[in-house]
Amino acid sequence: MKKFAQMDVNFSIIRVNRNVDKMIGVMKANYDSDARKLEVQDLEKAVLTKSNAEVTKDFVAKTSFIISKAVEAKTGKKGKTSAALKLEALWDEKKFECGQWCSSLAYYNVTAIDAKKVTVRNSYGHELEVSKDILEKMHSAGHFEKEKPMNMTELAELLESMGDTCFTVNFRKKVDVNQVEDKLYSTSAKQLSDKNYLSKLAKDVIEGEECTLVCHLVNAEASLGRSTVIDLTTTSANKFRQVDHRTINYIIYSNCKYILKKGAKAKRGDEDDEHDHKKNKDEPLWDFKKLEVGDTFSGTSYFRTVSEAGDKVETKSQGVAITISKDVLNT
Secondary structure: OHHHHHOOOOOEEEEOOHHHHHHHHHHHHHHOOOOOOOEEEEOHHHHHHOOHHHHHHHHHHHHHHHOOOOOOOEOOOOOOOOOOOEOOOOOOHHHOOOOOEEEEEEEEEEEEEOOOEEEEEEOOOOEEEEEHHHHHOOEEOOOEEEEEEEOHHHHHHHHHOOOOOOEEEEEEOOOOHHHHHHHHHHOOHHHHOOHHHHHHHHHHHHHOOEEEEEEEEEEOOOOOOEEEEEEOOOOOOOOEEEEEHHHEEEEEEOEEEEEEOOOOOOOOOHHHHHHHHOOOOOOOOOOHHHOOOOOEEEEEEEEEEEEEEOOEEEEEEOOEEEEEEHHHHOO
């Protein structure tokens, strides 16, 4: 539980009788902190006063948000993708009731900003209207308030620890002979007379082309190996990319920019980490004044349904209202 707490993994426990109290107590002792609490849903009274069918209904309603199911996106004909992917529903909309709980691991790209809300597009192409203070509690892939030097090993270890959180990584691709030839053939005499262009061309040919990705981790390999990520900005059907740990220049993650500096001490900066850990849980994770269209964010949200009007559902998340279309809530 301590490890899960360090990884920002959220839990909700179902209590059915007193026999599990000791176990729940141990879990809370190793998980709870000022910033995070283990949520316990109590069904003991329901077990004593309701029928088996009613208890089952209550159990499903309270635990539906911890049920995960892999879904496949159907994009139609080869070579074409829809603006919003049609996904398999995770639950029967006919059984929708106000007061139910749902959860979602979301990746948002900002498409519009106004005085009261932010419009975002998720990784499936669906649009949502999100309260600003909710977005402030999500991790930004591009915002940072400080910079920290790291050596190659530290940057590789940091990348391996990302989990589902979005981040930006800048690195150099492996030198490809065919790409080098194409670049040389496509370079004009005028470009060769530009010293800045010539310097960049020489570096790309020798060290590999520079690449910047806004992404999240899929598979982390050993230090100084290669890791697989999902590109969150591409419109290509294939979003998988490879990041070479040995050529990372910088990573933007959790409101900090980690920059490669040869000879940097192999130490993360314990004082800074301790300060970050002690931050008030209500504090924004980044500076909202710097929000721009195109910014990317990620986070796990928990929604309690309040009311429905057609295909939209009014929900509460951390005490803030979020309007979300029913089909998005159900995928």
